Amino acid sequence: MIPRRRARSGVPAVPDRQGLVPLWLVRCATALAAVLLGGVVWNGSAWVLLPVVVAAGAAVAPSIGPVSLSLLLLVVAYAVNVPAGSLWLPVFVAGLHAVFVLYLLLLPLPLHGWISRTALAELGLSFLRIQAAAQPVAVLALLVDDAAPSLLAVLVGTAALAGWMLWLVLQPAGQRMRKGTGTTRGRTRPHTRRRRSPHNA
């Protein structure tokens, strides 16, 4: 007789403290943010269903495929559908960043769980720190959007971008970790005090 596998019957481990937010709430917030951004860029089109479905799938069943697809749909749709100089740009910069962070936070986690409020606050602080640099760039982009495109600027920009990408990709990660501080390999061995024998004192 082949023993049948029993249905899950245990009692899960649960945290016993206050100040925890269930992960399904974070997943819902992520899906909602992605859907709202999709609604902005696919305004008035039946194609809005596509980012909605992909965003919901990426939030509920996180996998790198749906996550990448959802983010690419937002970016490409913005470049195609939203007219140049739109005032939605700062909102979209913040929204895309938030969706990106939340997607990749949820990506390695199991479906159920909790996150502490302090961890969420730490994520929010980091988000604001990056947005403090990104929002002025967005405003600057709105200001210079009326300027005529320059072939020289495009070529220089493309070359700079390609060089930066090559620098990022080609340099081995391990080499950079050795250079950096705070990483496993870059850290020096802690001071170990040798206990002196009382006879040698």
Place this chain on the structure above:
Amino acid sequence: MASSGRDGRSPVWALAVVLTLVCVVAGLVSGRADTVALATPLALLALSGRTGMRVGADPPARITVERHAEGRGSRLRLLLAPQQEAEPAQKRLVATTLAAAGCRPDALVLRSDEECPVLVDAPPSGELEVLAYGAASFRADLSDATGFAQAVPVRVGILPPVGPLLAHPASRRLVGLAGTHASRRPGEGGELRSIAPLQPGDRLRRIDWRATARRSADQDRLMVRRTFADAEASVFLVIDQAHDLPASTGDWFVADPPRIAPASLHVARTAAATVAASYLAVGDRVGLADLSGTRRALRSAAGARHLEQVRTRLAGTSVVPRRRRRRDPVPPQGAVVVVFSAFLDEEPARLLRLWQAQGHLVAGVDCVPPLHRTESTTAQSLAVRLTLLRRRLLLDDLRHGGIPVFRGMAAAGVDTGRDGSAAAPDPDPGVDTGLDAGLRLLVRQADRRGGRSTAWRGP
């Protein structure tokens, strides 16, 4: 932040680079600065995450048992504490994945400087891995991530609870010079043996002046009281750990039966702990052995510390298939032998008969909890019926051979259901009576017959 191999790139970095590339190329081609600006936060994330992933062997969080819980199926409180970072000023986030036995995994994301108590289901007794877990840490901008590191599962040992003290029958062949039982040897004790004339060697304080006045009319001889020596009893507990039968018969056929629910081994542990505590409370000696022969027998000793040793050894018993032994366990001389078993095969019955023939006072304790018939197929029902029939025949044989077998579940406290309602006990005519009443009757019977015969006549 997810693992992507040794010293590899994280998905955060890869996806940020891809999206940055898409935004910048689309913006440069279409001549739109706003599309390029979309990539700003992503480019910053790619820059901060360019150092790759840390691959460390140690998980960035530890779970320890916060307080010791004992038996009764209580939930155990563990403490999840992230490891201290080398740079405490830099706050990191730690994502811990918790997987209790038979449950879906759950995640718990904390800041590296905060702790979180975690409640898990604990077994009623015994040693068990209650929680498997692993953790990964990363900065709040999802950079500098460590790979997911699996930790050693949390293993707890719950000591079996000790029930109300029971009667403690003793063999008449007592050994030792201390204790509360009256032996059959003359010596210092409390039980009167005879009144006889004073002889050389008798202590003067044993002179019985009333008996002297009554029996020695001429006052020419002194009468002394002679007593039986006090001695300690010895009990030898034998645990049969070859089977661990759950109460629900449907669980006999599943690959991974519920490990938290009380089963026959828990009944055996609890009943054995209660019997050991009852004997040790009056200064008797207790030894412990198992039928599987995996560990050396716990030597016979007395004292409160020995009770803790017995309970610890009992907590460490788990299901071990029985293997061939060179020799059977040897009880101490004059010991009462109690075998705790589910009586599913001949071996415990054979040993009981052997020890009874050697002159020991023997008793069996049936450790099968009240059964709930939950078989799902006809074949399972037939298998259960055959198993119970064989068990009944074994118990009947023992009873006809004068060996008492008591129910052990009353001592273990598993005669009530999970919801507190009384569970319907499985009517088993092969088992005589409860452990407490059975031991009391055994005491009375042994006293009445003076140890000349150890045959059990039933209640």
